Amino acid sequence: MSVLPGGLTLAVPSKGRLEELTRKSFSSSRLTIARPGGARSYIGSIKNQPQVTVRFYPAAEIARELILGGVDIGVTGSDLIHEASENGEENVLFVRGLGFGEANVVVAIPDSWIDVQQMTDLADVASDFRARHGRWLRVATKYVNLTRRHFAKYGIAEYRIVESAGATESAPAAGTADLIVDITSTGSTLAANQLRVLDDGLIMKSEANLIVSRTADWTPLRKAQLEALLSIMGGVPPGISTLL
């Protein structure tokens, strides 16, 4: 929530390509984001927009803050909104895609599982896995919520999630999981690890989005400031704030 009666908080990814492309996307609308302290500072501003406070957060944290209303506007991957909370998407408004950070969240299995092409095959494998191996089928992922929802949709209950912070694609070879749910943009990392996406294994398509929090405290003044900012950015029909 903003400290001032008016004023907006904009959350921008704090590092890497996502930060770079977000700032580029804003500056192409003549909104130049300044980060005075450099990469080690977590607060910034937009030139000529004193009412906007910029905060730099990791992308996953931006998703959480948007859902909880801790920031008003943010740029993050749509996958992270869906992952952050079971009903994350109800608490935010996707204003528009920004044309970068495209990636798919997919279910991938070892290529050597020649008997498995679809989620229904995976359901068969999961159902008697424990009887055969004395443990549940293990899925490595950092997308716990997305995985649970997708598997539930296909009636797969007999598995365990192994939370993986990084290098998920190596989990099957490392023996820590049997298959993975992960993000892929070109598929080359999966292929290099001899993993194959199931025919119906696409859980969601994701890209970096401009997102507005529905749960933030939207006063008439702040709504007007939001409309003004969005109109500068362009590509957004006026009246978004009426949906809040």
Place this chain on the structure above:
Amino acid sequence: MKTASERYAALVRLVESRTVTRASVPLLLPAGPYFDLAGEEFGRNLLLTTTNNGVEYCLRADFTLPIAQQYIEDGLIGVPSAFTYLGPIFRQENSTPVELEQAGLELLGQPDADNALDQVLTFARWALAIYDITAPNVRLGGVGLFEAFLEAANIPLAWRSRIRHRFGHPEALERLMERLANPEERNDGPAPDSRDTVIEIVTDAMLSGGLSLIGSRTPEEIADRYLEKQALESAPIPSETVALLQDYLSVAESAEAALDRISAMCKEAGFDFDEPLYQVRNHAAALQALSPGADVIFDASFSPRLDYYTGIVFEMTGAFGEVLASGGEYDRMLERLGADEPVKASGCALWVDRLEREASQ
């Protein structure tokens, strides 16, 4: 007119009656057994907490699991036991924590399973009566009956387990039924490969992918399922059998009529199914006798999602359509929890807050 606290006191008396032991179960429990028994789907509803060394605990999410576990740990297997419980449970629904009052009965290791189930039904009936609910809507389902049906209808073994595993999950079962009703075109490719060839191909692929041949699915397992799939695709279930299966699953009406209908459709299909139906009939009749005003439905496709249920399952709903009591027979649960032999188990859980809402409407 009874007050809420009088009703609660009556429930406490029922739970503490002389023939049963009221179990005391800690509020904080290791989360592992819940995940092991019920998997991720139930696990997402747990309220978890983690110790500094990464061990997960959860707030008590039900009573059945810890009671059954205690029964095993105390070395009681084979000893007929009757446990009751009453107290709060904690879960999360749509990321919101909820605290609910639950009461129930667990009958473990009872020599006469039919008698035990009738006791469970009677217990639920009495509990509902405390809240002045004398004519609940009762839905009965037959997990054991469905398994017996798949066998009697002569459905190939490999298909049988695929169908059984989707029972209780309407969407997944419907998709499978569609697949059965419209078998894929048989691909007239080369003749089926020999098992050894397939194993060799899979082994090579696994090794080149850096996979252990023993840690996860083995080459033999993958090859066997691959060949089984080929065989199943070339020998689909006859369409009459699929139609019979669909008819069976669509049965949902008052118990007597429903069971008559199943009996008739089986006779028409050329096999006798009266013996397995007999047991369900008895329990339905017992239920009806307990609550003459109740609407007792047999729903052939009704089953809880958890695969440790074995025999008859039931749920009772009230005026608001909420489930007030649910339970049944779950003979596979104790084995799942580590018992060395199957243990007869049946029980039910009651949602006290909902009962109170019904009574005070």
